[in-house]
Amino acid sequence: MKRILLRSGKSPFDVIPVEEALHRDVIATNSGNLIFSDATHKILTTPDSEVFSNGMRTDIGAAGRINDEYDAFVVPLANAFRPSFEAALQRLTRLIGKLKIPVVVVGVGAQTGVTYDPARLKAMEPTVRAFCSAVLNHSASIGVRGEFTEQYLNDMGFKDVEVIGCPSMFLWGDTLTVEKRVPALNAQSRVAVNGSHTAVRGGGLHKIIARAHGQYPNLRYIGQNLTDAKQLHWRDVNSPAGRITEMPTHPDHPMYREDKARVYIDPVTWIDDLRDFDYSFGSRIHGNIAALLAGTPATVLAFDSRTLELCRYFEIPHRLLNEVPADLDPAVLYEEADFGPLTGNHKERFDRFTAFLDKNGLDNTFTHGDGGEAFETKLRSLSFPAGVRPWNDTGVASLTSRFGWLQQRITDLEGDNAQLKKDLARSKVLAKAAAAKAALPSPSIYRRARRAVGGPLKRALKPTK
Structure with missing residues (x-):
């Protein structure tokens, strides 16, 4: 039996109470991380491969144990090439340098603006070079999110780079079904909206959310940050991000008072809840990927390169946030969204992704296993906490x-x-x-x-x- 160590905040099968999950920060500050790590866990689970969660903290001293106990170390990443993640990337590089087993990186990306200008990343190039060199000493290639990251690494001289997107999109294998369930949105439509603090505060998304809130009584905001979850569960505003009153997760926001905000600790409950919605939109890439995995139409309002390159690769309907008007009606986005390219070209992208895994010595459940049936059966046998909601009641x-x-x-x-x-x-x-x-x-x-x-x-x- 092949033993695979996976960098992830928690195993998909860990049922953790909300208070404990927030205290331990199992979402690594952003619940979107669990969308792609859970998908990777499922994809790599086969009759001959067992997957174990390593947690998000990098313990360099654990290298000897990892070499002794595991056959491969798989590292799903998102926007890891960004200045605020540089110290974490350096620690990860030091750990990889001590490993003797294969190390496979899936879905890593560089983060800059929508113009793809890499200038802000110049100072951290030595760190990125060291990381990529360490990884390629242990694998055949590096899997990146999209076109910008590929070009960014190519320009530094790395040619063993493959665009594979994000493993989250392959949770269901080579099939992805997304259909409009209603001909058009109306006042009674169930609409989900999402957005980062930066997009809300600096990108003007709060104006779009405010207008939609007044127009759609069944609007729900779905946050992803640890800050959002603490605001909902504890009414904790003791941080700079926590004091942004434009966020629907802030206790002073009307959507908070109306119980119209959620944060999910577990992807399974997140995706399940979105099945009942007519539409999702906003600047969060994994917030909208969760909707697509639920079969719910979604449009991304791209605010940076990490969202834009994934949208372009997977052909997810999208607009640039800085180009949409403040009085944007999501009904317009819904009407213009075409999901044909997204679903029609999905199998080709899936085949490219599994070919990358094959090249790096990793089997997948869809080709070498039961298609994830055992994984889903085990997942459905567990009872996960519901989404974190605003603390408006004072009941016993x-x-x-x-x-x-x-x-x-x-x-x-x-x-x-x-x-x-x-x-x-x-x-x-x-x-x-x-x-x-x-x-x-x-x-x-x-x-x-x-x-x-x-x-x-x-x-x-x-x-x-």
Whole structure:
């Protein structure tokens, strides 16, 4: 049995209560990460391959254990080539440099603006070069998100680069069905909207959301950030992002008060909920991919290269956010969206993706397994928490669940503090012992002293004639 280690926040089969998931940040600040890591987990699970989640933290000291226990390390990534991720990329590079097993990177991307100008990435080129070199020492090629990232790496001299998109789009294999269920959107249509803090605050998306909120009573905002989830569950606004009142996840926003915002910890519940919607739109690529996987039509309002290149590769209907009017009606986007190229060319893209896996020695469930049937059966046997919703009620049940978790955390922290005190006391004893030992003369000093004193003593005690 081949054992594959996967870089992911959690296994798809880990059922984690909301409070614990937020405390541990299993979504690695963005629940979209779990969309592509869960898809990769499913795709690589075959009768001859077992997949294990490694978590998102890079433990360089674990290299020896990874070499001993696993046959391959698979790293699904998103917009990893960006300045704010540089330190994490450097740690990952150091870990890969210590590994002796194959390392396969799927779906990595560079992030800049929609003009594809790589100038902001210039300073981190040495880090990107080191990472790609380390990966290619362990694999046949690097799988990237789209055209911009391919050109970015080609310009640095890397030719073993393949555009494969994002594994999230292949959750169902070579088939993707997306159809308009209604001829046109109306006031009663169920519409989902999504957007990053940057797009809302700096891209003007808040104006589009506000207009849609007034026009569509069944509008729902779906956030993805850890900040969004903490606002919904804890009413926590204690961060710069948390204080953006234009976000529908902020307690002061009308959509919060009307229970029209959600954040999902598990992709399975996210996708399931979107099956009941007529349409999804916004600047979040994986927020809209979740809709497409649910069979729900979606349009991306691209705000940067990471969203734009994926839309172009997969032929997802999209517009540039900076080119749409503030009074945009999603009904217009719905009417103009054509999903024929997206679904019609999906198999060709899937074949390209599985050929990449084959080249890098990885089987997939659709070619070498049961098509993911066992994976889905196991997933459906579990009961995952519902999407995180605004904390508007003060009922006993709502308070009990939250206060119960807080009380348990206090108990855990008391235990942790007691152990820390013991460890600190022991370290002080050891430090004193080490200091005392360091203060003692070395054995060589004693020997030199004996020799220095011994000669004169012997001469002084020598009998006189």
